[in-house]
Amino acid sequence: MAQEMFFCERSRRLLLAAIALHALVMLVLITVTPASAAGETAERVELGRNIYTKHCASCHGAKLEGQPNWRTRNADGRLPAPPHDASGHTWHHDDEHLFRITKEGPAGIVGKGYVSDMPGFADTLSDAEIEAVITFIKSTWPERIRKRHDRLNRR
Numbered sequence: 001m002a003q004e005m006f007f008c009e010r011s012r013r014l015l016l017a018a019i020a021l022h023a024l025v026m027l028v029l030i031t032v033t034p035a036s037a038a039g040e041t042a043e044r045v046e047l048g049r050n051i052y053t054k055h056c057a058s059c060h061g062a063k064l065e066g067q068p069n070w071r072t073r074n075a076d077g078r079l080p081a082p083p084h085d086a087s088g089h090t091w092h093h094d095d096e097h098l099f100r101i102t103k104e105g106p107a108g109i110v111g112k113g114y115v116s117d118m119p120g121f122a123d124t125l126s127d128a129e130i131e132a133v134i135t136f137i138k139s140t141w142p143e144r145i146r147k148r149h150d151r152l153n154r155r
């Protein structure tokens with residue numbers, strides 16, 4: 001009987017320890033995840049802004065507004081550059097997709113001889129620079145769009 005009590009007590013303690021540990025892990029995840037998942041530090045946003053101005057703004061616009069009539073193909077069959085702001089389509093793609101479009105270029109992603117005015121940036125920008133420019137683009141979105149985009153990322 002005494003031994004039984006001992007085991008009971010032990011498993012109760014184990015259970016409590018497990019619950020406490022679980023709570024601790026959840027707490028750490030909740031505090032750490034939003035910042036690290038978005039990777040959004042002021043330095044990265046600033047780095048991304050500079051890269052954007054240098055490598056993306058000529059087509060996607062200084063204010064991320066894109067080119068006029070961006071949904072309609074030009075006479076040569078190519079699409080104009082879409083906006084990256086909330087009015088555009090960019091936020092419909094998760095982080096990984098945005099990274100790949102930037103790195104490989106739309107033609108690299110679509111394949112089958114698809115032509116696009118946008119080059120891939122694999123030879124121009126490092127992976128960290130591509131991540132920074134995407135972080136900058138995301139930092140300009142209103143909260144409502146960011147939340148929807150976060151949900152996309154979790155899928």
Ligand code: HEC
Pocket residue numbers: 051052055056057058059060078079080081082088089090091093098101102106115116117118119121133134
């Ligand atoms: C020479 C013009 C040009 C430059 C420079 C350029 N883009 Fe693009 N981008 C385009 C065009 C045009 C498209 C439309 C896709 C297509 O051609 O099918 C596009 C599409 C995209 C998309 C997909 C958006 C969507 O809604 O599907 C992303 C993301 C993107 N560009 C990111 C970038 C980033 C980041 C940079 C800078 C590092 C950049 N682009 C530089 C022309 C450009």
